[in-house]
Amino acid sequence: MPKPLHIAALIAAIGLTANTACAADTASSADAQKPAATVNGIAIPQARLDLNLKAVTQQGQPDSPELRRKIRDELIDLEVIAQEAHRKGLDAQPEIAQIIEITKENILRNAFAQDYVKTHPISDDALKAEYEKQKQSLIGRKEYKVAHILVDSEKEAQAIVNELKKKKVGFDKIAKEKSKDPGSKAQGGELGWTNPAAFVQPFGEAIVKLNKGQISAPVQTQFGWHVIKLEDVRDLEIPPFDKVKATLEKRMQQMSLMEAVKALRANAKVE
Numbered sequence: 001m002p003k004p005l006h007i008a009a010l011i012a013a014i015g016l017t018a019n020t021a022c023a024a025d026t027a028s029s030a031d032a033q034k035p036a037a038t039v040n041g042i043a044i045p046q047a048r049l050d051l052n053l054k055a056v057t058q059q060g061q062p063d064s065p066e067l068r069r070k071i072r073d074e075l076i077d078l079e080v081i082a083q084e085a086h087r088k089g090l091d092a093q094p095e096i097a098q099i100i101e102i103t104k105e106n107i108l109r110n111a112f113a114q115d116y117v118k119t120h121p122i123s124d125d126a127l128k129a130e131y132e133k134q135k136q137s138l139i140g141r142k143e144y145k146v147a148h149i150l151v152d153s154e155k156e157a158q159a160i161v162n163e164l165k166k167k168k169v170g171f172d173k174i175a176k177e178k179s180k181d182p183g184s185k186a187q188g189g190e191l192g193w194t195n196p197a198a199f200v201q202p203f204g205e206a207i208v209k210l211n212k213g214q215i216s217a218p219v220q221t222q223f224g225w226h227v228i229k230l231e232d233v234r235d236l237e238i239p240p241f242d243k244v245k246a247t248l249e250k251r252m253q254q255m256s257l258m259e260a261v262k263a264l265r266a267n268a269k270v271e
Contacts (some may be wrong), residue, residue: 036072039079049075116260122252131241132246139234144196144207145232146187149174150181150224157218157225164215164227171229172217180224189229195236203228 035043052071057063090096114234149171151157160174172188179185196204203226206219211228 034052037076037079039076040083042079042083044072044075044079048122113257116257118251118254120253120260122249122256127245127252128241129247130252131244134248135238138238141195141236143193143234143236144230145193145234146191146207147171147175147229147231148181148184148191148203149179149189151178151227152180152224154218154220154225157227159217160227193234 034046035050036046037044049068049071052075053063053068056067056071061067085091091100118125120137149157149160151160156178163169163174164171170188172190176185179189181189184191196207198204199207200221200223202219202221206216206226206228207230210216210228212230212233214230216226216228216230219228
């Protein structure tokens, strides 16, 4: 039996942008009026098949007669099951009725969000203004190139610090042999260029106190004990507007949508 489409596929279809080509556009207007199938006298609208087809092809599957047949079969299975569930009165059960209502509201929420974003576009001027604001706040900030060795105890960490002070063994060699961090061990403890705020507080605070080339005393976090080496420091590289425009636009859209929801909540009568 073909696997039924998950509800998320239908929700994703509602979230598609307005300029996405609908799979049904190639069909004639006469064909579009015909049901995709009829099950026990109940018609499955062609639009329902088209919506599912759009969701699936948007995920990368090519449109084909085989795919359309598969979707049609899935919709028939769903209709058969839904009719039997309705005959048994399952949709009237309080818990099931609530799930149906919640699902409906979630779909409407996504539809509202997509409509709001479409009807309240963020202008280029607003995007550039926000970019300049963010850019000014980042000027003067630093990036740090760090490496670390993670062990279980302070005693182990101190022994590594003592060994490094003798300068007989390289930091990367000890990291490869003794570090328990699977993400950096193979790279000799290298964590690359980063912002201290990206780490847990004790680790990040230790980084900014180091001078270039300096090795820290043992630093404890919830992950264990760290020996940190500051390899280099540079001014934070601020990417150009074109590279961050899409991300910035999404964030501003989210903020605008949140404000719209706050306004709706403020104007609603909640008892």
